[in-house]
Amino acid sequence: xxxxxxxxxxxxxxxxxxxxxxxxxxxxxxxxxxxxxxxxxxxxxxxxxxxxxxxxxxxxxxxxxxxxxxxxxxxxxxxxxxxxxxxxxxxxxxxxxxxxxxxxxxxxxxxxxxxxxxxxxxxxxxxxxxxxxxxxxxxxxxxxxxxxxxxxxxxxxxxxxxxxxxxxxxxxxxxxxxxxxxxxxxxxxxxxxxxxxxxxxxxxxxxxxxxxxxxxxxxxxxxxxxxxxxxxxxxxxxxxxxxxxxxxxxxxxxxxxxxxxxxxxxxxxxxxxxxxxxxxxxxxxxxxxxxxxxxxxxxxxxxxxxxxxxxxxxxxxxxxxxxxxxxxxxxxxxxxxxxxxxxxxxxxxxxxxxxxxxxxxxxxxxxxxxxxxxxxxxxx
Amino acid sequence: xxxxxxxxxxxxxxxxxxxxxxxxxxxxxxxxxxxxxxxxxxxxxxxxxxxxxxxxxxxxxxxxxxxxxxxxxxxxxxxxxxxxxxxxxxxxxxxxxxxxxxxxxxxxxxxxxxxxxxxxxxxxxxxxxxxxxxxxxxxxxxxxxxxxxxxxxxxxxxxxxxxxxxxxxxxxxxxxxxxxxxxxxxxxxxxxxxxxxxxxxxxxxxxxxxxxxxxxxxxxxxxxxxxxxxxxxxxxxxxxxxxxxxxxxxxxxxxxxxxxxxxxxxxxxxxxxxxxxxxxxxxxxxxxxxxxxxxxxxxxxxxxxxxxxxxxxxxxxxxxxxxxxxxxxxxxxxxxxxxxxxxxxxxxxxxxxxxxxxxxxxxxxxxxxxxxxxxxxxxxxxxxxxxxxxxxxxxxxxxxxxxxxxxxxxxxxxxxxxxxxxxxxxxxxxxxxxxxxxxxxxxxxxxxxxxxxxxxxxxxxxxxxxxxxxxxxxxxxxxxxxxxxxxxxxxxxxxxxxxxxxxxxxxxxxxxxxxxxxxxxxxxxxxxxxxxxxxxxxxxxxxxxxxxxxxxxxxxxxx
Numbered sequence: 001x002x003x004x005x006x007x008x009x010x011x012x013x014x015x016x017x018x019x020x021x022x023x024x025x026x027x028x029x030x031x032x033x034x035x036x037x038x039x040x041x042x043x044x045x046x047x048x049x050x051x052x053x054x055x056x057x058x059x060x061x062x063x064x065x066x067x068x069x070x071x072x073x074x075x076x077x078x079x080x081x082x083x084x085x086x087x088x089x090x091x092x093x094x095x096x097x098x099x100x101x102x103x104x105x106x107x108x109x110x111x112x113x114x115x116x117x118x119x120x121x122x123x124x125x126x127x128x129x130x131x132x133x134x135x136x137x138x139x140x141x142x143x144x145x146x147x148x149x150x151x152x153x154x155x156x157x158x159x160x161x162x163x164x165x166x167x168x169x170x171x172x173x174x175x176x177x178x179x180x181x182x183x184x185x186x187x188x189x190x191x192x193x194x195x196x197x198x199x200x201x202x203x204x205x206x207x208x209x210x211x212x213x214x215x216x217x218x219x220x221x222x223x224x225x226x227x228x229x230x231x232x233x234x235x236x237x238x239x240x241x242x243x244x245x246x247x248x249x250x251x252x253x254x255x256x257x258x259x260x261x262x263x264x265x266x267x268x269x270x271x272x273x274x275x276x277x278x279x280x281x282x283x284x285x286x287x288x289x290x291x292x293x294x295x296x297x298x299x300x301x302x303x304x305x306x307x308x309x310x311x312x313x314x315x316x317x318x319x320x321x322x323x324x325x326x327x328x329x330x331x332x333x334x335x336x337x338x339x340x341x342x343x344x345x346x347x348x349x350x351x352x353x354x355x356x357x358x359x360x361x362x363x364x365x366x367x368x369x370x371x372x373x374x375x376x377x378x379x380x
Numbered sequence: 381x382x383x384x385x386x387x388x389x390x391x392x393x394x395x396x397x398x399x400x401x402x403x404x405x406x407x408x409x410x411x412x413x414x415x416x417x418x419x420x421x422x423x424x425x426x427x428x429x430x431x432x433x434x435x436x437x438x439x440x441x442x443x444x445x446x447x448x449x450x451x452x453x454x455x456x457x458x459x460x461x462x463x464x465x466x467x468x469x470x471x472x473x474x475x476x477x478x479x480x481x482x483x484x485x486x487x488x489x490x491x492x493x494x495x496x497x498x499x500x501x502x503x504x505x506x507x508x509x510x511x512x513x514x515x516x517x518x519x520x521x522x523x524x525x526x527x528x529x530x531x532x533x534x535x536x537x538x539x540x541x542x543x544x545x546x547x548x549x550x551x552x553x554x555x556x557x558x559x560x561x562x563x564x565x566x567x568x569x570x571x572x573x574x575x576x577x578x579x580x581x582x583x584x585x586x587x588x589x590x591x592x593x594x595x596x597x598x599x600x601x602x603x604x605x606x607x608x609x610x611x612x613x614x615x616x617x618x619x620x621x622x623x624x625x626x627x628x629x630x631x632x633x634x635x636x637x638x639x640x641x642x643x644x645x646x647x648x649x650x651x652x653x654x655x656x657x658x659x660x661x662x663x664x665x666x667x668x669x670x671x672x673x674x675x676x677x678x679x680x681x682x683x684x685x686x687x688x689x690x691x692x693x694x695x696x697x698x699x700x701x702x703x704x705x706x707x708x709x710x711x712x713x714x715x716x717x718x719x720x721x722x723x724x725x726x727x728x729x730x731x732x733x734x735x736x737x738x739x740x741x742x743x744x745x746x747x748x749x750x751x752x753x754x755x756x757x758x759x760x761x762x763x764x765x766x767x768x769x770x771x772x773x774x775x776x777x778x779x780x781x782x783x784x785x786x787x788x789x790x791x792x793x794x795x796x797x798x799x800x801x802x803x804x805x806x807x808x809x810x811x812x813x814x815x816x817x818x819x820x821x822x823x824x825x826x827x828x829x830x831x832x833x834x835x836x837x838x839x840x841x842x843x844x845x846x847x848x849x850x851x852x853x854x855x856x857x858x859x860x861x862x863x864x865x866x867x868x869x870x871x872x873x874x875x876x877x878x879x880x881x882x883x884x885x886x887x888x889x890x891x892x893x894x895x896x897x898x899x900x901x902x903x904x905x906x907x908x909x910x911x912x913x914x915x916x917x918x919x920x921x922x923x924x925x926x927x928x929x930x931x932x933x934x935x936x937x938x939x
Contacts, residue, residue, distance in 0.1 A: 072738045072741070146919075149920070149923040150922075150923060152923070153922075153923045153924065153926050154926060155922055155923060155926050157737065157738070158677050158737050158738065158741065159877060159922065159926060161677075161738065161741060162873045162874075162877060163877075163918075163919050163922055165870060165873075166870055166873075166874060166915050166918065166919055167915075167919060169870050169915065170911075170912045170915035170916055170919075173908050173911055173912050173915075174908075174912050176908065177908055177909070288870065289866075292742070292745055295742060296742065296746075299739075299742060329753065329756070329757055332749045332750070332752065332753035332756075333749075333750055333753050333754075335746070335749055336745075336746040336747065336748070336749030336750035336751075336753065337746065337750065338746065339742050339743055339745055339746020339747075339749065340729055340743045340746040340747060340750075342742075343733060343739040343740075343742050343743040343746075344729060344732045344733065344743060347739065
């Protein structure tokens with residue numbers, strides 16, 4: 001059974017073990033250690049860690065397409081944001097008549113815009129089940145349409161990167177418009193409850209943190225399973241030599257489309273977990289710079305390892321929190337320098353530094369030098 | 381003259397006042413005449429400056445107003461109108477409001493504010509404020525209703541008698557739709573005397589509007605085809621009027637005008653589209669070289685544009701008061717600064733990532749972040765103002781419905797010149813030949829003795845330098861700030877990809893057509909939606925033709 005195969009891999013077990021230990025440790029330190037004690041983990045920190053974990057899930061999604069399929073998506077922020085907006089719409093509907101204007105059905109910003117009734121695409125979002133479905137379907141559908149068009153016409157490499165960037169840019173402009181019905185510039189915010197639990201209570205925050213951790217574990221196992229399956233090997237073959245794989249009789253565009261859609265859905269889930277923990281979703285999540293930052297997390301952690309993506313996401317975001325708190329001006333310098341240093345000096349990322357699979361990498365590099373064309377595509 | 385403000389005007393007034401009859405002031409008059417004679421001698425002894433001569437005439441003109449006969453006052457007003465004195469307008473409007481007054485000393489003043497007992501006044505000749513004066517010290521120069529009408533017309537036309545062409549033009553412009561029966565007469569005379577064709581045309585149009593308002597059918601012929609809004613207002617009024625013949629003629633004239641307006645609007649959209657397109661071409665053409673020719677994705681391209689714009693700003697700071705010279709010097713300077721930055725990027729980052737386009741993309745994105753933050757930290761996170769030199773501001777008025785802003789036209793021309801220059805370099809120089817050779821087959825070119833690394837550096841410097849030129853041009857159109865480049869990078873990539881990578885002509889066509897498409901969509905979709913539509917269009921277009929409008933043919937395309 002392909003889904004259980006990851007559990008026989010050492011790296012997956014180590015990853016899951018570390019993740020589980022971390023989740024339990026944070027929970028224990030938050031609940032059992034009294035407040036004020038130096039080892040106590042505050043609700044704020046739990047919330048922050050939950051945010052990092054949702055980023056980590058997003059990074060895993062990007063690594064799946066970039067590391068194993070060779071598609072550098074500069075628009076994964078769009079899928080993340082769509083998932084986030086689906087969750088945000090559910091949370092908006094949960095506010096009910098507790099908004100500033102006290103309207104029983106319409107969110108505040110619609111009352112403010114003098115709208116009479118909910119637009120059709122807001123219907124059903126009062127039901128958690130429907131909203132969760134949309135968290136998967138909205139990014140999935142966009143990825144399906146976009147991927148179908150792109151892969152069918154064999155748009156790959158930098159061209160694909162650039163049009164994914166254009167896609168998220170266009171969506172950002174669209175969501176900035178008030179007429180779209182998603183709160184325009186301000187986005188969706190002022191959430192109160194999720195599934196009946198108050199978002200402001202510490203217990204809910206811990207719950208969301210743990211849920212994100214579980215989602216990350218599941219997402220990781222799913223990606224690992226895909227990668228380790230026969231499909232995964234076709235993916236790697238596509239990445240390394242697309243034309244050759246095609247000539248071998250594989251329908252490359254179908255493989256690409258399937259993996260791309262799965263990745264988009266994972267990104268959507270990450271967004272949905274991100275929004276209740278941050279308390280706001282606005283069009284800035286669509287900005288191209290955010291999408292390209294995700295790619296940096298993966299590059300820093302190490303491509304085509306999945307756990308590297310998680311490490312990268314946690315490292316960069318922790319650094320971001322520290323930097324923006326201490327010296328905000330320096331953050332962009334540091335981020336820019338990271339981009340340059342990682343790509344020039346650390347092409348295998350932190351995972352490469354860890355010394356894992358060093359031998360295999362060496363062997364692959366040998367292959368690349370033998371076949372220059374294939375090698376170019378492999379690293380691309 | 382201002383050193384002796386008291387005796388001389390008083391004397392003049394006394395001599396003129398004798399006619400009007402102020403019998404109790406005989407002695408004063410005599411003394412004053414004496415003073416006048418003495419002073420006049422003194423003035424003649426010095427060389428009279430033009431200002432004093434002008435003042436002397438001015439005083440005579442004003443003296444003529446202070447008579448009891450309204451008929452004579454009318455003539456005096458006429459004289460002022462024809463006098464070509466630049467203060468005439470102020471005097472006449474002050475006279476109309478009853479603010480042109482005379483002090484007991486005979487001095488002409490303009491009352492600035494006639495509330496209360498003490499009024500602030502200013503000298504009618506020099507315009508200098510003279511402090512407050514009691515109303516008892518002042519005599520008003522009275523007018524009647526007939527004079528009021530005459531004054532109103534006179535104020536309208538006073539500038540038409542001026543020797544200053546700009547004043548005449550402005551005045552003629554104001555008259556459109558404001559002509560009444562009193563003005564019609566003098567206007568017809570003025571048209572005959574007027575030397576400037578434009579003023580003549582304006583006056584004729586103003587008269588025609590007046591004649592149409594009077595119900596004259598022949599006037600419609602003159603208004604037919606005029607694009608001025610006033611002419612349209614007059615025509616639509618006539619079209620709605622009771623006179624059937626006039627109404628139908630007016631309607632057909634309105635139709636003609638509507639057609640012409642549509643054409644002009646289309647021309648304007650095209651102009652704005654081409655202007656936007658030229659900006660896109662400028663921003664993208666450097667990218668077309670580095671991306672298209674070298675296969676290198678430079679995400680810091682936008683920041684090189686920004687550097688060019690900041691160079692313009694810096695040049696203007698270095699040469700205060702000479703924005704035009706600074707702008708011209710900024711063209712080579714911007715090219716150099718951006719080219720040097722480009723070489724630094726190529727040597728420092730890109731050369732290590734040869735053959736790994738996606739990594740190059742990420743690394744140069746990092747460079748772009750660093751450059752942005754550098755500008756924010758070193759200069760300022762706020763926008764800087766770049767001055768537009770005089771010869772670039774203003775607009776070229778084609779007709780009443782169409783005027784083309786000069787700065788956009790200069791940028792459009794600049795874009796075409798830059799494009800032509802690049803084409804020349806690529807087609808006619810040794811460097812261009814080598815660049816094309818390396819693009820087509822790097823290994824083969826190297827074996828033929830071309831130093832590929834040197835070609836890489838020069839190509840990248842050229843592409844970056846052109847980005848700097850784009851920045852210099854953009855500084856004239858948009859705000860210069862740290863985010864300037866970011867706003868153009870995605871658009872530039874779209875242009876290059878749309879036009880076909882590695883094809884400069886494709887970039888030109890793609891840039892201009894995207895600009896025009898955007899402007900055509902904007903009126904009915906709004907600016908943001910138009911941009912979204914264009915982006916979606918390109919995304920779909922790439923699916924249909926992955927290699928752009930003008931794909932490269934042959935083996936080079938397989939890379």
